[in-house]
Amino acid sequence: MKKKRKWIRWVVLLLLAALLVLGFVRLNQQTKSAAYTEVTATEGDLTTYYNFDGLVRAPSIQTLTAGEAGTVRTVYVQQNQQVRKGDRIYRLDGGETVKADLSGEVTGLFVKEGDVVAAGMTVAEIIDMDRLEAELDVDEYDVKAVTPGTPVSVTILATDEQIDGQVSALNKNGTASGDLSYYTVTVPVSGLEGAYPGMQVSAKVLREHAEGAVLLRLDAVQFDEYNKPFVYMASGEDEPAKVPVTVGVSDGITCEITSGLSAGDTVLKPSGMSMKELMEMARQSRTSRN
Numbered sequence: 001m002k003k004k005r006k007w008i009r010w011v012v013l014l015l016l017a018a019l020l021v022l023g024f025v026r027l028n029q030q031t032k033s034a035a036y037t038e039v040t041a042t043e044g045d046l047t048t049y050y051n052f053d054g055l056v057r058a059p060s061i062q063t064l065t066a067g068e069a070g071t072v073r074t075v076y077v078q079q080n081q082q083v084r085k086g087d088r089i090y091r092l093d094g095g096e097t098v099k100a101d102l103s104g105e106v107t108g109l110f111v112k113e114g115d116v117v118a119a120g121m122t123v124a125e126i127i128d129m130d131r132l133e134a135e136l137d138v139d140e141y142d143v144k145a146v147t148p149g150t151p152v153s154v155t156i157l158a159t160d161e162q163i164d165g166q167v168s169a170l171n172k173n174g175t176a177s178g179d180l181s182y183y184t185v186t187v188p189v190s191g192l193e194g195a196y197p198g199m200q201v202s203a204k205v206l207r208e209h210a211e212g213a214v215l216l217r218l219d220a221v222q223f224d225e226y227n228k229p230f231v232y233m234a235s236g237e238d239e240p241a242k243v244p245v246t247v248g249v250s251d252g253i254t255c256e257i258t259s260g261l262s263a264g265d266t267v268l269k270p271s272g273m274s275m276k277e278l279m280e281m282a283r284q285s286r287t288s289r290n
Helices: 002-035 275-289
Strands: 036-040 042-057 061-065 070-075 088-092 097-099 104-109 122-127 133-139 151-156 161-166 169-177 180-188 200-217 229-233 241-244 246-250 254-259 266-270
Touching: 042 246, 042 254, 088 122, 133 200, 161 180, 200 246, 229 266
Parallel strands: none
Antiparallel strands: 036 266, 042 133, 042 200, 061 122, 070 088, 088 097, 104 122, 133 180, 151 161, 151 200, 169 180, 200 254, 229 241, 246 254
């Protein structure tokens, strides 16, 4: 009887040991699964841009002022009227007649017949609305990318209208603001419907382009103590293998892998969870199953 009890005791102990080992294996598998997320490399194109902000400006503006004091006898135009160079704008009772020096739109008319004006007083403004430009603020680190002739895509923020153009001028006399100096880049934007001087614009200039590249999420790429990039890949062992890679074009979210991976390869992205968090996740998983 004693031998039988001893045998039963050993069987129970062996079963408990087997359950403990099985539980440890499952826990280890769960923590490993939670420690990494699988990410697959794909094939595609990746383009990055320099991005700039600025304003719409009118390079051709005439501000008309009274050459002498007097009373306005006749006003020949109305607000927002289109005029040609040489058209009469107004006439004083003394005979002085003021004419337009450029063709454009009367965007400001500040007198009417019978008004008394003083010498030097602003009476009207004419803008050539067919010749508008975008003036972009470019900092000292990016100014090398916007030499005259550089293609630029400009968007009017208020209207969402977009036009493709080229840099026509670069003012190399920078203006300091904080820790940076900024330079003014000019891009013609004539022909944009609803664009007015003073409107805000955004612009982008091609930085880099990769076509038919191996692409991977940037957060799946790790860096060693020498700042050299690598990825984790399944190795068949307890720990994943470190595979060196070369990173090319990156937009901050996705990057080009120029060597080390092929499209379709699966890498392991660390979850960033601590061991305590992984153990708690495994415990909750067991509780939910029970």
